[in-house]
Amino acid sequence: MMAINLFQSLPPIPLLTLQFFCLPLRTLIFTSSSKPKPRFIVAPTQDSHVQVAVICSKKHGLQIRVRSGGHDFEGLSYTSSVPFVLIDLFNLRAIDVNIEDNNAWVQAGATLGEVYYSIAEKSHVHGFPSGQGRTIGVGGHFSVAGFGPMLRKYGTAADQIIDARLVNANVVVPPIVTVASLDKAYEQGATELVHKWQTVASRQVPQELYIELIVGVSNNTSRLAGRRAIELKFKVMFLGPSKKLMQLMEAKFPELGIKANECNEMSWIESVVYFAQFRDRIERPTDWLLSRDAGDDAAKFKVKSDFVTEPISKTRLEEIWTKMLEENEPYLAMSPWGGRMSEIPEGEIAFPHRAENLYMIGYLTYWDEDGDEAQERHFNWIRELYEYMTPYVSKSPRAAFFPYRDLDIGRNEIINGFMSSAYSGCSSWGQQYFKSNCEKLMQVKSKFDPHNFFQDEQTILAEQHICPIEYHTMHGPRDLDAYMVV
Numbered sequence: 001m002m003a004i005n006l007f008q009s010l011p012p013i014p015l016l017t018l019q020f021f022c023l024p025l026r027t028l029i030f031t032s033s034s035k036p037k038p039r040f041i042v043a044p045t046q047d048s049h050v051q052v053a054v055i056c057s058k059k060h061g062l063q064i065r066v067r068s069g070g071h072d073f074e075g076l077s078y079t080s081s082v083p084f085v086l087i088d089l090f091n092l093r094a095i096d097v098n099i100e101d102n103n104a105w106v107q108a109g110a111t112l113g114e115v116y117y118s119i120a121e122k123s124h125v126h127g128f129p130s131g132q133g134r135t136i137g138v139g140g141h142f143s144v145a146g147f148g149p150m151l152r153k154y155g156t157a158a159d160q161i162i163d164a165r166l167v168n169a170n171v172v173v174p175p176i177v178t179v180a181s182l183d184k185a186y187e188q189g190a191t192e193l194v195h196k197w198q199t200v201a202s203r204q205v206p207q208e209l210y211i212e213l214i215v216g217v218s219n220n221t222s223r224l225a226g227r228r229a230i231e232l233k234f235k236v237m238f239l240g241p242s243k244k245l246m247q248l249m250e251a252k253f254p255e256l257g258i259k260a261n262e263c264n265e266m267s268w269i270e271s272v273v274y275f276a277q278f279r280d281r282i283e284r285p286t287d288w289l290l291s292r293d294a295g296d297d298a299a300k301f302k303v304k305s306d307f308v309t310e311p312i313s314k315t316r317l318e319e320i321w322t323k324m325l326e327e328n329e330p331y332l333a334m335s336p337w338g339g340r341m342s343e344i345p346e347g348e349i350a351f352p353h354r355a356e357n358l359y360m361i362g363y364l365t366y367w368d369e370d371g372d373e374a375q376e377r378h379f380n381w382i383r384e385l386y387e388y389m390t391p392y393v394s395k396s397p398r399a400a401f402f403p404y405r406d407l408d409i410g411r412n413e414i415i416n417g418f419m420s421s422a423y424s425g426c427s428s429w430g431q432q433y434f435k436s437n438c439e440k441l442m443q444v445k446s447k448f449d450p451h452n453f454f455q456d457e458q459t460i461l462a463e464q465h466i467c468p469i470e471y472h473t474m475h476g477p478r479d480l481d482a483y484m485v486v
């Protein structure tokens with residue numbers, strides 16, 4: 001993990017817990033028998049076991065994949081095209097919340113649900129600003145700047161990290177928060193509402209208010225004489241009472257027509273349960289957050305991301321709706337930026353996407369059919385949509401959200417068992433994820449992992465290992481070993 005020194009000599013540790021088990025994968029497209037499986041699964045029960053696993057893997061020339069919650073959208077935590085060992089952190093899940101000092105120690109194998117629940121057990125006026133999926137792992141999520149409904153008030157999870165394992169729980173939440181979920185059909189002025197939402201949600205309401213917008217396609221064909229149509233869901237979270245929320249919405253976004261009986265006052269931890277349900281919503285107790293059963297989270301889907309810096313016109317929105325109607329179960333998950341995100345400078349941490357953005361779009365498509373043909377068809381659709389969106393989203397570079405991992409935007413090549421890049425500086429996709437911070441990440445990698453032992457398809461590679469593809473073509477694999485300083 002982050003603090004491991006690969007070359008440290010360690011006293012021998014007699015016991016390494018090896019455990020083979022069925023992985024609770026979230027992205028079902030990686031479950032097929034043709035996908036590469038690990039040679040070993042190591043399930044450490046102490047930090048030192050991780051060190052041993054790293055040393056053994058290095059000695060035997062096996063690559064390492066680290067899995068925390070297993071939510072990586074491209075399955076990089078549990079698949080690899082070269083022989084590999086999987087270090088599964090699910091046993092390293094201790095959480096120690098210290099309310100007096102306003103912080104918490106969290107091990108990388110804990111889930112977000114466990115973190116939220118542990119904080120709420122100790123205090124009703126503390127919280128943590130990270131993602132909505134309760135089974136997401138801390139290891140993958142905190143390190144890549146995951147976000148949730150407190151983004152506009154407190155920034156991302158990574159903005160609250162104090163050191164490798166210590167997170168800042170100095171995030172005060174009021175005893176009562178208000179949530180609402182408002183559905184709007186296409187004929188209720190959907191395009192006008194989305195157009196207005198683009199600037200209101202990120203620029204015109206206080207940081208305490210988060211209005212997420214999900215654009216989907218209704219299958220309720222009877223209402224529209226047999227036609228499918230766009231439908232909207234506005235998911236509202238306000239860090240305060242419903243009366244204040246009503247006043248704000250009436251002043252800033254009266255078109256949404258929110259009614260008092262649609263506002264639900266609850267504790268922050270209850271709002272976490274409310275937001276953790278994406279495709280269904282059922283009354284659930286707060287200890288549901290402790291369950292590691294993926295439930296509805298486990299599905300076949302593909303995700304891509306974009307950032308929008310200028311409002312998209314109504315005409316263009318209508319064209320985007322037409323494109324969405326081509327697909328069976330598509331979603332645009334639109335998350336407003338602004339608030340605290342506009343105050344944190346681009347270079348503060350690795351995550352760079354800050355003041356320039358109005359909102360982020362997560363493009364999603366879900367399907368039930370089995371087989372490669374179906375997968376290819378849905379992949380093609382989402383890739384076309386992404387292409388289509390080019391003029392309306394951020395440019396130079398076209399920003400992408402690292403937690404929504406997408407290998408379509410670029411990947412390192414595996415040549416002779418080593419990751420290699422075609423770029424002589426930061427890769428184009430490295431710049432999409434990290435903008436100007438990409439160079440800094442390369443320097444850190446060069447200092448702490450100069451031989452690129454920790455590598456995957458989208459690792460930022462150490463500078464001396466960036467190897468133009470032409471080199472491999474010219475010199476062949478044997479010379480490559482010398483070049484790679486192994």
Ligand SMILES: Cc1cc2nc3c(=O)[nH]c(=O)nc-3n(C[C@H](O)[C@H](O)[C@H](O)COP(=O)(O)OP(=O)(O)OC[C@H]3O[C@@H](n4cnc5c(N)ncnc54)[C@H](O)[C@@H]3O)c2cc1C
Pocket residue numbers: 001002026065066067068069070071072073076077078089108130131132133135136137138139140141144145146147148297403404405456
């Ligand atoms: C159902 C679902 C809902 C989601 N909701 C949100 C959301 O609301 N907000 C949001 O921002 N994102 C969301 N995401 C995206 C999520 O934040 C990322 O996929 C995140 O990287 C998952 O972390 P993980 O530990 O569960 O995944 P993993 O697959 O275990 O890890 C992801 C990556 O991090 C690496 N990694 C994991 N642990 C460590 C470690 N200890 N040290 C070094 N590397 C490590 C892995 O090797 C892998 O490359 C969601 C994803 C899913 C599937």
